[in-house]
Amino acid sequence: AQSVAQPEDQVNVAEGNPLTVKCTYSVSGNPYLFWYVQYPNRGLQFLLKYITGDNLVKGSYGFEAEFNKSQTSFHLKKPSALVSDSALYFCAVRALNSGNTPLVFGKGTRLSVIA
């Protein structure tokens, strides 16, 4: 069975500081990993994905994520946080080559960037 863990319910960071939102996963075979962001009362928006290739994936709004196979992690990072980055962030996984089987989502991490 597939699963995603986001160990932090809330992450607080000062504006201009680097941020990290953690994600670990469990899947049979190779993973297909995603990060999404959600603003209040809105749907989720795609940030970035990892299929294969470079372990450092760059995405929208200056975000990037590092895939670590040995630690089964896919942490989201940004070098310099903005107040506008404050939102709810979700990590998701499914097995690669599993067709359109549903993504499994973590419980989300609320990021608060303080000016």
Next chain:
Amino acid sequence: DGGITQSPKYLFRKEGQNVTLSCEQNLNHDAMYWYRQDPGQGLRLIYYSQIVNDFQKGDIAEGYSVSREKKESFPLTVTSAQKNPTAFYLCASTPPTGPGDYGYTFGSGTRLTVV
């Protein structure tokens, strides 16, 4: 512009009443999904459909029903059997996996409240 439209944005249900949430997409995506979002619980899968006239139960299908008579439409009915329906409901669709795949496209959600 292509996208997913969910309606209504807000919905109020009386005890014992069935209500239907609409989800329409013009992205020509085969697969569509319904998730329920509750605070602190992330996204939980209700139903999904990978092709017209076919759908599968997700993790929390009890008290819900769906249909997929057209590729563009995947309505969700919340029946009176669902005892705790107050939540934020998200519809999503996805293209086939590949280089242009960015996972799900989400609608803006429907907030259902029992009154």
